[in-house]
Amino acid sequence: MRILLIAALFSCSTTALAADPLPSWNDGDTKAAILDFVEAVTTEGGPGFVPIAERIATFDNDGCLWAEQPAYFQLAFSIDRVKALADDHPEWKTTEPFKSVLADDLKAVAGQGMKAVAQIAMVAHADMTADEFEASARDWLNTAVHPKLGRRYVDCVYQPQLELLSYLRANGFKTFIVSGGGIDFLRVFAEEAYGIPPEQVVGTSIKATYELRDGVPVIIKQPELDFVDDKAGKPVGIYQHIGRRPLLACGNSDGDLQMLQYTTIPRNEEDDTPRLGILLHHTDADREFAYDRESSVGRLDVALDEASSRGWIVIDMAQDWATIFPE
Amino acid sequence: MRILLIAALFSCSTTALAADPLPSWNDGDTKAAILDFVEAVTTEGGPGFVPIAERIATFDNDGCLWAEQPAYFQLAFSIDRVKALADDHPEWKTTEPFKSVLADDLKAVAGQGMKAVAQIAMVAHADMTADEFEASARDWLNTAVHPKLGRRYVDCVYQPQLELLSYLRANGFKTFIVSGGGIDFLRVFAEEAYGIPPEQVVGTSIKATYELRDGVPVIIKQPELDFVDDKAGKPVGIYQHIGRRPLLACGNSDGDLQMLQYTTIPRNEEDDTPRLGILLHHTDADREFAYDRESSVGRLDVALDEASSRGWIVIDMAQDWATIFPE
């Protein structure tokens, strides 16, 4: 009898675990739509079944997997280096976006968009080896603390998204980051933070060169933009880097509009494979931030209007997420 | 007794299978070095052990995974389209590399190197959608036959390399192609031919753009070179696309010199992780082709000289491979 009870308890708890792979998501339409979608594409013999090799999921990063207010985190990282190099570049005092950086006016920098961010990252990170860059980014990520959230930047990742990534991988998905942020910066923390290996990170890049330096191979990061992985650049980045149309795409701003279109819009009448577009709507000023159409960082306007006609899910952060950050 | 015999036979045959994952490789130093290397990096607790996530293997394609004589196969594919478009481009009659293409002088084209090949591919394949390109490449690959080998180009893959790729994957390696050939062309056949998915193909690329055409998302291939994944471009391609230093790299020409350096040369005194560089030396005029230092296609000269000082394995095709092509 006692053994039966223990067995029943054990069975109960494993069933409960299996039944809720997304414990930080509140029950509701959003969570149900995600669970239904994954069930549809993984049910062998079902009408929506998709082979494992084609289960590609792409996630934006800033404001989608981790926070992005009051400014992109990579910008915060870049600022220390820009300031350190400012004496050698007197022209920056009058040239944007450096002028705003040196004036500590992060809002003005962010307002100039991802390209400005990439430009700062480029100047701040160029003329060093890939290893040197990785070491400096790693140092910063290990120590720097978010001014409002009061935790390390790497701990400003979203717990519900960590669960979603794990859930997708447990169901045969390959999870990718497709971000307007710098690919090298992302790779420093993506594996530990999200379980996403470097080869599954797509991002904005600067040029690089190879040479033997004193007989030792080095990659040198060059001060020239290579590719901007934002807006219409996201489907191009997916095409060039992954070479396969995603089954699921998740973003949070107009920078993700084209990625969600590319993922979800049927190509022709026969194209009836289930595809899921997801937008994260920042509606939680208490626990995180609330912003959308008027924000200079992570503006969500056109994509929000397009969501209903395209059938994209819109996550209401305040309503759909029981927890925001990991404990 | 009979059961014991059967059991013994069965045990024997499974042992034999387990003992020879590379049946098309003749026993000898080359095969032994590969088996020893894989054992070293996969033996938990051993001094050379490498976690699965870091087991990256990169393979050149032309002349390494499939044949490349008398000209790169992608060139053969491109020529039909160049000829078809020639009437609209009278200037090609006097401009290289098109002049040589129209004169059926493949040797002259190949002699102009990978960049000329990419240039032909670019003009031949531009101003069409990614889907249109894929369809035309697929058609060609399904039907076109190699002039000397008398088999479809996709069947000119090397059986021993297929076994090596499978063996590496069975030991936790992620296998990548890192080729001077066009990334889009490679992706059309790499998954079926080699078991290498599109997202693990790195190659030379042309620019692409995204648009909605009549409301349907399309990627348009643009007539502008984006990245040349050859020579010093190979470590750069690995850095940008994979973001991790390979554990094993295999090539067949001077175009792979820098990839093998990048993979194998220790970065400092503490860097004692086992790394394997492999060169395929085409020494078999009877079963395939014999060429090295003087060949305009797949020249192997500087890298061959560097092999012994770097400790790279050189596959002697005639001696080390029992079989060349799949039956």
Ligand SMILES: [Ca+2]
């Ligand atoms: Ca974002």
Ligand SMILES: [Ca+2]
């Ligand atoms: Ca080659």
